[in-house]
Amino acid sequence: MGPIFLIGYRCTGKTSTGKYLADLLNKTFLDTDLVLESTYGTTIAQMVGRHGWAYFRAKETQTLMNLDLKNSPVIATGGGIILAEENRQFLKENGIVVYLYATASVLTDRISKDENNTDRRPDLTRDSLSLETEKMLEIRTPLYQELAGVSIDTEKYTPKAAALEIKAQLDPGSRTEIS
Template sequence: MKIFLIGYRCTGKTTIGKMIARRLNFNFIDTDHLIEKHLGLTILEIIEKQGWGKFRQIEKQILLDTKNNINTIISTGGGIIIDRDNQQFIKKNGVCIWLYADIQTIIARLNYDNKTLSLRPALTNKDLVEETNEIVKKRIPLYKTTSHIKIDTSFNTPEEIVNIIDRRLKNVRQ
């Protein structure tokens, strides 16, 4: 079994991914981390030096490289679903869980997370609230059509979310 975690920034993909991987005794992959390791640059540096197009190209290749992985949780970058091929790959090659949160929760987490300024490049030239509202609204239909399971991470603890995922996966595996 392979499980893809999709969702916007700060919805818990990495945190939850690591926890569910431990619970299931699966491997854990973070596609953004693999991209950084592959190029020896942070995501922000990649975007600044090579642009979003190059980043998306590398992101797609990293995703395709997971084809033969088994018993793996794959935490993806928030925009991976922009590419239709990526959507189809994810949907066909594993169980896809969409982690989402309300806008206020995402903004609070982005402001609280010290990685936001240094590692998360702006997606538009708008302020954080405007950008988040705009991008989330654009991506919701893509997340919906790609995912098999949808989980709100706004109000539950990571442990509670892992329990929810574990219960839902048991239904999928039967």
């Protein structure tokens, strides 16, 4: 099994689920947002504030392309990584893509409660959080769905249960009960 890329909007559980999945599969876990921030010594919000969205998206692509895919890691990607055709092609060609999703109302609630959201993640629009989430999902959902080899509704699964379900779908003989 090659690398596993977790895609989805903010607060769908990519990082939490990814850590559990990496442990289950005995693989390394990477988060493209954290790799990018570490590489450039700044938060995404600071980068966007100083240089703009186009600059950030270019650095996001560069970060994705430079990931070490040896040993087939589990990789949580930034929510907008799928916006660039180059990134979508890379994800399709280099691993298994797992789409984590939830409704706009649930995501809005999760984002508003996420301590990392305001400090590290910039607003995507000047709209209210709920309207921004709805607009972004309208644009991004078809792209997420197009890439997905596996899709998991994170309203129905905790991160640990989602990781077990992903493992079961990727390797049907491995289905395990949640403890």
